[in-house]
Amino acid sequence: MSNPKKALRQAAGQQAAYLQEYQEYLRIPSVSTLSEHKADIERCAEWVAAQMRGMGLINVQILPTAGHPVVFGEWLQAADKPTVLMYGHYDVQPVDPLNEWHSGPFEPSIRGDYLYARGASDMKGQGHAFLKALEALLQNGELGVNVKVFFEGEEEIGSPSLPTFIAEHKELLKSDVVLNCDSGIMGINQPSMVYGLRGLAYFELWVHTASQDLHSGTFGGSIYNPAQALADLIAGMHDKKGRITLPGFYEKVRKLSGKERRQLAKLPYDEPTWLGITGAPGLHGEKGFSTVERVGARPTLEVNGLLSGFTGEGSKTVLPAKAMAKLSMRLIPDQDPDEVEQQLRQYLAANAPSTIRWELKALAGSKGALTPTDTIWMKAAGKALKQTFDVKPVFELGGGSVPIVIMLKELLGVDSVMLGFGMRDDNIHGPNEHQHLPTYFKGIETYIRFLANLD
Secondary structure (H helix, E strand, C coil), rough: CCCCHHHHHHHHHHHHHHHHHHHHHCCCCCCCCHHHHHHHHHHHHHHHHHHHHHHCEEEEEEECCCCCCCEEECCCCCCCCCEEEEEEEECCCCCCCCCHHHCCCCCCCCCCCCCCCCCCCCHHHHHHHHHHHHHHHHHHHCCCCEEEEEECCCCCCCCCCCHHHHHHHHHHHHEEEEEEEECCCCCCCCCCCEECCCCEEEEEEEEECCCCEEEHHHHHHEECCCCHHHHHHCCCEEECCEEEEECCCHHHHCCCCCCHHHEEEHCCCCCHHHCCCCCCCCCCCCCEEECHHHCCCCCCCEEEEEEECCCCCCCCEEEEEEEEEEEEEEEECCCCHHHHHHHHHHHHCCCCCCHHHHEEEEEEEECECCCCCCCCHHHHHHHHHHHHHCCEEEEECCCCCCCHHHHHHHHHCCEEEECCEEECCCCCCCCCEEEEHHHHHHHHHHHHHHHCCCC
């Protein structure tokens, strides 16, 4: 294992320059789900590619996919040393509701120790921290392993183009381990490593009755209001214990071992802090499980959006013709998104009355993943975190979904080390997303040490 003294000194001395560059990256509105931002996506890919070229990576390419492009670069000068494939994404979520932002989502604002902007935490901050770590190692001749860098532009829409892309570029992406920077830690004083991620199944459910909106006085009481019908269907998707009622839903849900439950119980969770982050008056969830277990080790079914009828100012006595709900499920490893879709269709077929018509669209799906915790890669990451934070890291189960982890495992046969520095209260996907800047700079140090620990 090498001692990257020069790279660490450079990182400490370049913080102001790194911060300026980080803000430049955040100003690009690379929203992958909105077609009007296609040009911004392409501009962001060019920005990342320029970063790679500037630090000395070779074979830098912007590679097309069926959707948004992949940016790739490599440094393969360390003979007989392992190859690390770094994964990141340069796309971000939409910014709605815009009126709840305290500063422009693409106008980075520093307030105290925090940088506010869309993508500040998820995951431009994490990706930029890695690029600066790699740059410092390369410029000081202290990179002792081989590195491939791989940024995509579709993570926030479920990475639909990646399976085909990876299958067609297996040799280009061939590596010994993946460093996935799309991750986080438990707190500014408590580093952690994620060893499990939930999968995702996302749907759009429409309920139809009449051919057009109707007068609620003339027709009310004679046909099933689709908004009410949709609400009834959604209400029936959970029982009184918070369990999901789709047929066969829990058949492949892995049970937590006693050892895992004891380890999770030791995590530094505290209910008042959790309530403070969410702003909720109280906690809710599946009976028989702790909050830590519910958000990492148990599947969920959530309503992400509802739409029906008149929602403007004032009143309009209308009986809507249709209603729509966006539904998502976070899945435990071994649950399959396609199987879950069929379970949802079975539930709807059994519970939807004949007085309505329903239509279900599958929008996104990915499997969950578990990573061994005793590999040399995880040990190198744990050591790097301890060296930087002077606190032993803990293992945790992540509640989110990162489709690339299972894709790379299935298509390339490599495990991922989840090593990032976002936190649960960063407001990712919501208004006023932010990154704790002292932790961002510690992230750069940690990435430097991680790569050095593999040498």
